[in-house]
Amino acid sequence: MLVVTTNRTLKTDYLGRLLLVHTQNTHMKKQSQSGQLIRAGKTKNIFATGQEGLVLIHTRDTVTVGDGERVFDVPGLGIIRNEISAYCMRALTEAGIRTSFRGNCAGTSITFADSLEMVPLEVVFRFFAEGSYLKRNPGAKQGEEFPSAIIEYFYKDDDNHDPFVVPDGEFLSFHKPKEPVSSISRVGGRSSFGGVFPNLSWTANDFFAGIEQTTRNIAIALRAKFAKQGLVLLDGKFEYGLNSDGFITLGDSIDPDSLRLKNAEGTQLDKQVLRDAVGRGETDFSSTLLELSRRYSAILEAVKKF
Numbered sequence: 481m482l483v484v485t486t487n488r489t490l491k492t493d494y495l496g497r498l499l500l501v502h503t504q505n506t507h508m509k510k511q512s513q514s515g516q517l518i519r520a521g522k523t524k525n526i527f528a529t530g531q532e533g534l535v536l537i538h539t540r541d542t543v544t545v546g547d548g549e550r551v552f553d554v555p556g557l558g559i560i561r562n563e564i565s566a567y568c569m570r571a572l573t574e575a576g577i578r579t580s581f582r583g584n585c586a587g588t589s590i591t592f593a594d595s596l597e598m599v600p601l602e603v604v605f606r607f608f609a610e611g612s613y614l615k616r617n618p619g620a621k622q623g624e625e626f627p628s629a630i631i632e633y634f635y636k637d638d639d640n641h642d643p644f645v646v647p648d649g650e651f652l653s654f655h656k657p658k659e660p661v662s663s664i665s666r667v668g669g670r671s672s673f674g675g676v677f678p679n680l681s682w683t684a685n686d687f688f689a690g691i692e693q694t695t696r697n698i699a700i701a702l703r704a705k706f707a708k709q710g711l712v713l714l715d716g717k718f719e720y721g722l723n724s725d726g727f728i729t730l731g732d733s734i735d736p737d738s739l740r741l742k743n744a745e746g747t748q749l750d751k752q753v754l755r756d757a758v759g760r761g762e763t764d765f766s767s768t769l770l771e772l773s774r775r776y777s778a779i780l781e782a783v784k785k786f
Contacts, residue, residue, distance in 0.1 A: 522548045523561075523737060529592070533724050534582065539565075539589045543737065543751055543772065545758050547641050552754065554769050558589035560776045565733035566591060567783035568702065572730065575701055577694075580721070580731040596721025596731045597679060600636040601645070603691055605629045605699040606715040610740060613715075615658040616644065629699050631692045634717075635676075643667045650684045652676055679722070690728065691720065698730065706741060709782035711749070714740040736776050749775040 518526045518535065522544050527536040539558040544551050562584060569581035580593040606613055609624040613632070633645035635654055643654035646661060650673050659665040673684035680687055695718055703713040716739040719732040732738075736750040743749060753775065757768040 522551075523558075524733065533595050535593055535595045537562075537591045537593055537733070539591070539733065539735075541589075543754065543769075545751065545755050547638065550758055552765060552769060554773055557773060557776065559587065560773070560780050561733070561735040561737065562589045562591055563587075564735045564776070564780050564783050567780075567786050568734040569730075571705060571783075571786040572698060572701060572734075577698055577701070578723075578727060578729045580723070580729050591733070593731070594723055594729065596723055596729055598719060598721040598731060599677065599680070599728075602634040602636060602642060602717045602719060603695050604632040604634065604715065604717045605695050606632065607699070607703065608714045610714050612644075612657050616660055618660060629696055631695055633688075640667050647673075647684055647688050650674070652684070681726075694720075694728070694730075702734075702739075705786050706782065709785055710744050711779070711782055712742050714742065714748075716740060736779055741779060743778070747775075749779050 515530070516528045518528055520526075523540055523542050525538045525540065527538065529536050539562040541553050541555055541558040542551055543554055543557060563586070566581070566584040569579050573579045573581055580596050582592040582594060584591040607626060607629050609617070609620040609622055609626070614620055614622055633647070634642040634657060635645050636642055640654070641657055644657045644661065646653045646655060648670075651670050652673055653670050654667040655661050655665040656667060673687070674680075677687075682690070698718065699713070699716065702716070706713045716734075718730060718734070718738070720728050721731045723729045739750060740752070741749045751772060754765070754768055754772050757765060762768065
């Protein structure tokens, strides 16, 4: 029986739907057999391997823009992204960060990883004011560098465009991610931490303090490694899950879809070039997708030296 603890202002239909999706995904993972598709994401598929605790991640040749509203196929991109993630994950593992990475098949789009019970949360770090931060903070100047990385949270809910999460003691509020935080921007009601994340044993304060410090450590480590290769890490997002021992573990992948980078000339090497083309209303994306592939390849050459 799933017990949800809430306060009086909670809109139970919203929280109930989130919990239902999370519970269904968990059940589906437990029922998987070798070769079965566990989950199909926007750009990756996860398969069971038949070995307990081990999954296969296949990175597809797709790139998305606008919360997955536009999907593009770029031949060979899955291999590039998979290789980038493998180099990043391997470097972090060697630095003592707990990751799900177990190894990859070089030159392919296949990675093996520990099976995690994912926490439906995107944890974003920012060294500079970019992206949706500017929409939530209209007084901020684009490109402004923060004294230290700021950490933000977004609940994974495609129907509501991954709401911005504001922790408040043992409660959380959800807000539209591209509007200043206010009562008007709120999505659903104020929810208890235990109700939203029933499988986590920590208090909200302990969980967010730990996730913030872990994310900060990872971001600082990656920033230093990219800096040695002449690249500036602006911001990025991570996802975490519980491993078989109940430890919070860095999962998913680390690639230009989840990192914002620029070179010494100020050119962004992530998928911003595609976002800009979509924003201009272009209809022929062939040259843009070729340029995207070139930029991702430049990042791959950099991470090979990590």
